[in-house]
Amino acid sequence: MDKLRITGGRPLEGAVRISGAKNAALPVMAATLLAPGVHRLRNVPRLRDTQTFARVLELLGARVSFEGNLLTIDTLGVNSVEAPYELVKTMRASIYVLGPLLARFGRAKVSLPGGCAWGPRPVNLHLSGLQAMGAALDIEHGYIVGRDVKLRGAHIGFDVVSVGATAQLMMAAVLAQGTTVLENVALEPDVTVLGEVLVACGARIDGLGTRRLTIQGVGTLRPIDTTIIPDRIEAATFAAAAATTRGTIRLEGVVPDHFEVVLRKLEEAGCTLQRGTDSVTVSGPQRPRAVNVVTQPFPGFPTDMQAQTIAVCALADGTSVIEDTIYFDRFTHVPELARMGARIELKANVAVVKGVDRLYGAQVMATDLRASASLVIAALAAEGETLIDRIYHLDRGYETLEKKFSALGARIQRVS
Numbered sequence: 001m002d003k004l005r006i007t008g009g010r011p012l013e014g015a016v017r018i019s020g021a022k023n024a025a026l027p028v029m030a031a032t033l034l035a036p037g038v039h040r041l042r043n044v045p046r047l048r049d050t051q052t053f054a055r056v057l058e059l060l061g062a063r064v065s066f067e068g069n070l071l072t073i074d075t076l077g078v079n080s081v082e083a084p085y086e087l088v089k090t091m092r093a094s095i096y097v098l099g100p101l102l103a104r105f106g107r108a109k110v111s112l113p114g115g116c117a118w119g120p121r122p123v124n125l126h127l128s129g130l131q132a133m134g135a136a137l138d139i140e141h142g143y144i145v146g147r148d149v150k151l152r153g154a155h156i157g158f159d160v161v162s163v164g165a166t167a168q169l170m171m172a173a174v175l176a177q178g179t180t181v182l183e184n185v186a187l188e189p190d191v192t193v194l195g196e197v198l199v200a201c202g203a204r205i206d207g208l209g210t211r212r213l214t215i216q217g218v219g220t221l222r223p224i225d226t227t228i229i230p231d232r233i234e235a236a237t238f239a240a241a242a243a244t245t246r247g248t249i250r251l252e253g254v255v256p257d258h259f260e261v262v263l264r265k266l267e268e269a270g271c272t273l274q275r276g277t278d279s280v281t282v283s284g285p286q287r288p289r290a291v292n293v294v295t296q297p298f299p300g301f302p303t304d305m306q307a308q309t310i311a312v313c314a315l316a317d318g319t320s321v322i323e324d325t326i327y328f329d330r331f332t333h334v335p336e337l338a339r340m341g342a343r344i345e346l347k348a349n350v351a352v353v354k355g356v357d358r359l360y361g362a363q364v365m366a367t368d369l370r371a372s373a374s375l376v377i378a379a380l381a382a383e384g385e386t387l388i389d390r391i392y393h394l395d396r397g398y399e400t401l402e403k404k405f406s407a408l409g410a411r412i413q414r415v416s
């Protein structure tokens with residue numbers, strides 16, 4: 001199993017080009033099932049998750065090819081509606097195929113994702129929304145099964161803001177008969193951009209960028225031709241690395257508005273920022289100041305930056321309080337950071353971080369994608385060598401992470 005060996009203590013300096021966003025690419029990949037034809041998606045990050053999703057589409061009968069970051073998906077030959085457990089269990093986002101399959105074929109058999117390292121992560125909103133649109137769904141041997149489904153418009157109000165459920169029902173509604181109204185939808189750029197991509201293919205969606213969407217079903221859609229937006233979480237992760245290493249990193253090819261809330265928090269922590277139209281330069285302070293963070297749906301502070309922010313706070317002057325209101329159990333990085341000398345007290349979904357003036361290299365273990373990123377950020381700043389085990393989690397969501405950090409002057413190496 002691959003590990004990362006990092007010798008910390010060097011300020012990171014230079015420019016890094018941010019890849020396309022995994023969480024924007026995955027729903028667009030699912031949306032290709034809505035229209036038979038050849039779809040072109042540019043700037044798709046080459047990651048384990050996008051490759052897994054490509055595999056799911058291939059199993060359904062699509063022809064998929066990756067050339068650099070151009071992903072071409074031919075969905076003309078799709079002839080199966082089954083997404084198997086073996087793939088869905090490795091990537092929950094596979095459930096995104098459910099809505100499009102029901103919308104185009106009236107049938108689907110998609111494995112239930114099951115548990116996750118951060119807790120239960122239910123899909124009840126996906127299922128109840130599709131049921132409200134007329135899909136009779138059964139759970140059979142661990143699979144969600146729909147037969148003879150004719151989706152029709154419905155009025156659906158979400159009691160929890162969900163990125164996945166919003167994207168799922170948006171994709172189902174664009175081909176449903178009649179009008180669907182979705183209330184309390186997610187505003188994450190990944191979701192809004194999915195809506196824009198669908199509109200460009202002929203979908204009728206009003207209210208994108210607001211909490212209420214009105215979707216008029218259409219008969220057919222044209223194939224997708226789009227460029228995936230930059231990954232705001234990758235960008236914010238590099239920004240956090242500048243904060244812990246007293247470095248100066250220019251983030252290139254970004255949309256600063258997409259992670260403005262993180263940038264403001266880093267300013268509060270003492271970072272100096274220079275914002276351009278598609279770049280941000282982040283300079284870390286001598287030592288970060290403590291900050292308090294509460295994760296919220298967009299435009300609030302992203303839960304996907306909670307772990308990396310704790311790594312910054314671990315080195316801060318003062319005590320920080322970090323609360324995750326989206327995923328209560330998403331703190332597996334805390335005991336690993338403690339092995340590096342961090343002082344963190346965890347009470348339910350609140351981490352109280354008493355900053356220390358240095359962290360020390362240690363052998364640690366990655367437990368999920370963003371937890372791994374937080375260990376990398378801590379290791380880059382720590383004294384001595386850190387060996388991070390199980391980095392396959394990082395490969396799910398960061399494109400050529402160690403190459404990008406090496407180019408910024410980090411001593412980082414992948415070892416087997």
Ligand code: UD1
Nearest residue numbers: 023093121122123124125126160161162163164165304326
């Ligand atoms: C997406 C992101 C993930 C991010 C998360 C929150 C992708 C592929 N993943 O995950 O990186 O951390 O948004 O920003 O884009 N919930 C329910 N019932 C449901 C669905 C969700 O109760 O049916 C709850 C969840 O438990 C959670 C909250 O809603 O507390 C938000 O989850 P959601 O936005 O759906 O997350 P994902 O789409 O799975």
